Amino acid sequence: DQQVKQNSPSLSVQEGRISILNCDYTNSMFDYFLWYKKYPAEGPTFLISISSIKDKNEDGRFTVFLNKSAKHLSLHIVPSQPGDSAVYFCAASADAGGTSYGKLTFGQGTILTVHP
Amino acid sequence: AAGVIQSPRHLIKEKRETATLKCYPIPRHDTVYWYQQGPGQDPQFLISFYEKMQSDKGSIPDRFSAQQFSDYHSELNMSSLELGDSALYFCASSPLTSGGAKNIQYFGAGTRLSVL
Numbered sequence A: 001d002q003q004v005k006q007n008s009p010s011l012s013v014q015e016g017r018i019s020i021l022n023c024d025y026t027n028s029m030f031d032y033f034l035w036y037k038k039y040p041a042e043g044p045t046f047l048i049s050i051s052s053i054k055d056k057n058e059d060g061r062f063t064v065f066l067n068k069s070a071k072h073l074s075l076h077i078v079p080s081q082p083g084d085s086a087v088y089f090c091a092a093s094a095d096a097g098g099t100s101y102g103k104l105t106f107g108q109g110t111i112l113t114v115h116p
Numbered sequence B: 001a002a003g004v005i006q007s008p009r010h011l012i013k014e015k016r017e018t019a020t021l022k023c024y025p026i027p028r029h030d031t032v033y034w035y036q037q038g039p040g041q042d043p044q045f046l047i048s049f050y051e052k053m054q055s056d057k058g059s060i061p062d063r064f065s066a067q068q069f070s071d072y073h074s075e076l077n078m079s080s081l082e083l084g085d086s087a088l089y090f091c092a093s094s095p096l097t098s099g100g101a102k103n104i105q106y107f108g109a110g111t112r113l114s115v116l
Helices: none
Strands: A009-016 A017-026 A032-038 A045-051 A056-059 A062-067 A070-077 A084-095 A110-115 B005-007 B010-013 B019-024 B033-035 B044-050 B053-057 B064-068 B072-078 B087-092 B112-113
Touching: A009 A017, A017 A032, A017 A084, A017 A110, A032 A062, A045 A056, A045 A062, A045 A070, A070 A084, B005 B087, B010 B072, B019 B087, B019 B112, B033 B072, B044 B064, B044 B072, B072 B087
Parallel strands: A009 A110, B010 B112
Antiparallel strands: A017 A070, A032 A045, A032 A084, A056 A062, A062 A070, A084 A110, B005 B019, B019 B072, B033 B044, B033 B087, B044 B053, B064 B072, B087 B112
């Protein structure tokens, strides 16, 4: 049961254009969402996150949008750069309560290729 | 800045052998998570610890055990290794925070375990 889904296995964009990566989730208990970037042979690197009380969070070239009613979030990268080429994972967590924070549930990942 | 350190980076074992993976979290991070990523798969949560106590458990085989020590480092012990245990094993750590930064997990580079 894939609770976090990234339906596009790959995305190819031209340098300078916008990259839009999408993610859907099914578990309504998720209240915190994160995007990670991963290069081969490295661990996931945190990019940006958003709490369920917000619908947008921006950090430099990266913006995450959350549509709670649709259970959908997206990551916008603008302008895209060749160095952005990597696998992007969407992840979600639920507040475990107390002093324990919840595990991350990951999507399958989207391979982004930015062409010069 | 200090990151999550995992050792070893690569490990080759025979079937039915045991393996121990180590994780040193970012200083002042008190929560550690372990994930397993099989070939072409997304990372799957195994187990987590907060303040040296197990806080959550995922689909971790009974052959695996883990603990967090007084210096907050964690070890994942794997016994009776099977071919299917071949995967990337990631450790992540997060600080106990409140507010918008909760549950950002920072990942190590991973240990690649190959069971022959």
